[in-house]
Structures are given as structure tokens and as C-alpha cells.
Amino acid sequence: MLRLALFAALLLAPLPAWACDQIAAAARVVEGPRFKLVVLADPMPIPLNTPFALDIRLCEARLAELSRLARVDAWMPAHRHGMNYAPTVTKLDWGHYRAEGLLLHMPGEWEVVFDFAGADGEQRLAFRFNAE
Template identity: 35%
Template sequence: MPANRAVAALCLLAYLAGPALACVSDPDAQRMTPETEAAPEVYAILGPSVVSQPTGLELVVCPWNSGAVSSVDVDAWMPSHQHGMNYEPDIEALGNGRFAITNMVYHMPGPWELTVTVRAGAERASYVLDMPIP
């Protein structure tokens, strides 16, 4: 009987973890650091970044208790120079918490921070990801 309970417990754990594990399957996805408590996980799948050339990325917002994501804002900030990008990125909702971000232009090499704000209903969460641009 104890073996059956252990198997049942493992099955239950796998069932409960399934949605979280299924949120992102891309091995290149980088988890963004939340700046808001109780925020859902957000992952960035970055495209190649070349200085002064448009690039893109994909954002994946894991399921949130507040419901569906109503909007996503994306920007980048260069802390050492205290400035952001010269262009506004384009954001396209792909469905299932996925967003295509294009027209990201890092006009200087060095350390940048990708910043993301996600809204679902009345709730809002902010994230950051350090990005070195060669």
C-alpha cells in the first residue's frame, strides 16, 4: 500500500505542475525578474541583437489568477547612460499568453535592461531582464 500512495502522490504532483511546466517549452527562454509580488512568470525568447539594427523577441506570460492578459508594454533602458531606446517597439498578441515584439533597436553596445509591464484586468506586474548588447 505505501508504494501505491507514493505513486499516487507523484501523479498528483505531476498533474498540478503540468500547467506551469507547459507554459514555456523553448530551451532558450529566459525567465524575467518580477518587480511585483505574486506576479505570474514571464519569459523572454530573444532574437539576435545587433547594435542599431531592428530585432525582435517573443514574450510568454504564464497563466495568471486575474485572467487573460489585457495588455503588454515593452521597453529597454540603458542604466549606465540613463536613457532608453530611440524607437517604440511593435507588439502583436499571438494568443495563449504569447506576444511577438518587433522593432527593438538598441542604438549603443553595452548593458541594457528589457522592461515589461503586463496587465490583466485591474492587476499590473512589472519585470526586468538584463541584456548585454555586444
């Protein structure tokens, strides 16, 4: 009973504002034609020369289960090279994925690419950012 009360108290406690602000500032929202992606880096912000992971959610998706996140990758458009590692993608839940093992080995502009495959065809979404 005490544990239940503690749990209820935790549920009612407000989240620290800094957590929401940090998440809102760090989240990347990528608008696609059929759904949008909300991407959070772990750790954040995305570090240089250190492995990081991405938490990826398909939002506002109709039939999200038809679009499977098949691949996550990153490359530097200006230098025309990718990473030295191939990240792994794990499905956590419907429309919720985690990509691990990304590592950016150079400062500069990177593009993170998300390739989806499904019964309704292939789709690529991406965002660019400056790693420093």
C-alpha cells in the first residue's frame, strides 16, 4: 500500500522544467509526407568521437506498422563520406526504434538518414546538423 502511495505521488509530481526544455531543444522533428519523426539523441547533444544512440518515434502515422525503419546512417555531404561504423536498429514498440553505435569522427555538417521500408514503398527522411 505504501509503495502504491509512493508511486501515485511520483505520478502527480511535476517533471523538472529543465528536463522538458532540454528534450524540446534537443529533439529533432523531421516532417515526412506520411508521418513525422521525433528523434532524441542519447547522450544529448550528439557528441563528437563518442558513440551515441538515437531514440526514434514515428508520430502522426497512419498505419505506422507498415513502415519499418530498416536503416539508420549518417554521412557528411560536403566530404562525401559516411561513418566508420554501421549502426544497429532495434524495434522497441510499434513506431518506436532505437539506433545504436553511431559515431561522428569529424566536426562539421552531418546528415542523419532514416530509411523506411514497407508494403507502401520505401521512404527516406533525414536531418542535417553541425557536429562540433
